[in-house]
Amino acid sequence: MPPAPPVVAVLRLDGVIAARGGLRGKGLSIAGLAEPIERAFRLKDLAAVALVINSPGGSPVQSALIERRIRQLALEKNVPVLAFAEDVAASGGYWLALAADEIYAQEASIMGSIGVVSAGFGFTDLIRRFGIERRVHTAGTSKAMLDPFRAEEPGDVERLKALQLDIHDGFKDLVRARRGARLREDDEIFTGAVFTGRQALARGLIDGIGDLRQVLRERFGTRVRLRPVGERPRRRFGLRFPGLASRLDPIDLLTDGLNALEERAIWARFGL
Template sequence: MKRFFRRLLPASMRSDGTVIPVVRLQGTIMAGGGQLRQSLSLASVAGVLEKAFSFKDAPAVAIAINSPGGSPVQSRLIYQRIRDLAEDKNKRVIVFVEDVAASGGYMIALAGDEIVADPSSIVGSIGVVSASFGFTEMMRKIGVERRVHTAGANKAVLDPFQPEKEEDVERLKALQLEVHQTFIDLVKDRRGDRLDGSPDLFTGLFWTGKRGLQLGLVDRLGDIRGTLRERYGKKTRLRLVSPPRSLFSRRLGVFGIRGDDGLGDVGAGLLRAAEDRALWARFGL
């Protein structure tokens, strides 16, 4: 009789089997957001992470990552929030790499006590990149003159409408090296002796999950359902934790526009979407 009444309860209220909360982190990583794009930032994921780690009886939190990278600052902030919650709530973190966890996406993956990847997923790209366009020739051809007035000799460095200066590029490279070293230190701190010492690890190269296992970037190959049921039993249930969506957001979503961005400049949104597409395309996605 007791078993009969238990079957009538919603799955969330049953006591049989272990419940593992699952958070999906997908998109490019950047502060704020934009139209026509799916992005990650601390502000956009903090609430859902808090909710996932609040599952009192869950021994672990599963995080599925699918990101080509983006802002190093937001990547580290998300990483740090996951680690802080794991320590505060005494939860194990298991990260699952889907199509790609590269660059900033891999930085977030480092928050896992264990990283599990599909054999064909993409991991790595431990480096820093800056990209822009130069429009000086185009402006000359169409007869447009650029006028910039600054207080401070370096206020307009790397202006895309002015010729590139060697000293500005060197200054940018120095900054990149500092950010890169922070990334390298984090990888070494989190992966430790699991890294195989390959000289290519920190050059920005990326690899399949299968090769990433050999390099020590991931701990095992597998999928989320199979891995968690093997670890916590066949009755293990996965509970997807998602952020709430407003009615306004859902309606705008029909038209391919994120509701939390309002109705701003669609042209700018299309340009940002093209930048996102370029990030994913680097990994053949």
């Protein structure tokens, strides 16, 4: 009786990385991915776990939590992990790719963006136009740092910059630790610059140019079985409209609109 063909779990990581989903409940977070990650490593005859990544980044905390959970299970189960970038695996998306032992991309994939960015909106002129007075009372001089309804304070910006630099240092440490001797550092690699797949390969940010099916068939043979693993659809009973009342609230509608704009801006940084 011939041995069972090798199985590769395929886990798709598609979207902006955030603690909460977007308007349609989409997005990548440890809360949404913990169970699919566990299932991926529980498959029978498992030869490897493949991560298919299409993400422009987002929350560094969620990126770290997802990457760490994948690494923990890879070590516990002694299963190799391979990452395959599609359109973009940049910033937090590249952070996710670092969970893999090997990273592959297409020639035109957008990779890298090893940096930290904070973005938001300021409404000081808007509330002034409508005669709205902003009232904030704090115990602690930094408690209302960067309140979007108040003018920016230089000291607040300096504190934010210090936080960003610390997170950036952690990102760089992870890249160096995971890529090791394969990494070929230059003046651009940690500036937040982005690279094509070909440029990323030259810098040692990835291990090769190739797609999921091609690489896995070369690695495990033509009998390899790819098993997609993802979030299970939520059950719905009857005609229910969860959150409808809150969606009619003007503040919630404004917040949702701004979140959608912010999500769109993250993708737009990479021309997508």
